Amino acid sequence: MALKISLKPGEKFVVNGAVIANGDRRSSLVIQNKVSILREKDILQEGDVTTPVRHIYFPIMLMYLDEGAMNRYYEEFVLRMTEFMGITKDPAVLAICVEISADVMKHHYYRALMTCKKLFAYEDERLNYVSYGVSEGSKRD
Template sequence: MALKLSLKPDEKLVINGAVIANADRRATLIVHNKASILREKDILQEEQVDTPAKRIYFPIMLMYMDNAPTPKYYDEFVVRMTEFMHAISTPEAVENCVGISRDVMDRNYYRALMNCKKLIAFENARLAPSSE
């Protein structure tokens, strides 16, 4: 089944490592085969990796975009996930971490990334200043 992507003006995406930028109008792309695709909003630059959950997301993103098994990225993921899981006790967050780990082991990196976004949201909620 083909993947249909609607791009906003000036939106960027990465397809199998190639950065593609849309021009000044909306555009639609149809991808007919399996490819590693990330929209601009799902891409973290190294300087944006400033929280524990983002330190988990980043190596998963690199594994997804690399397409070849890279022990360096996997090892970084394992270290960061282990640190994170030692620091949390919320059952829902622990369950999410287990699911992300399972997805990474199964090389289902895109699903792991999308679930890691939930982990980032969980972290943001915990780190947000209380309104007292």
């Protein structure tokens, strides 16, 4: 089954590690075979890896884009996921972590990435509470 992606003017994406930028007009591409492809919005730069969930997302992304070095990235993923699961008490979040880990074990990296992105909002909310000094049980105005 072919994959059709529509690109905004100037939008970047990665195909098997090659960064490609769209021209100055909206365009569509049809990918006919299996490749590792990520849109610009799904690409995390190393400098943006500043939170626990992003430390989980980043090695999954690298495994997806560079399966040749998968073992090195896998070790980092396991370390970061273990750390995160050790401090998380929310059963729904832990279930998402298990789902991500299962997808990584099956080499379903893109699916693991999209599931991991679900944790960004959870983490951002939690970090927002911490940065404003609001306790977990407190409510915001």
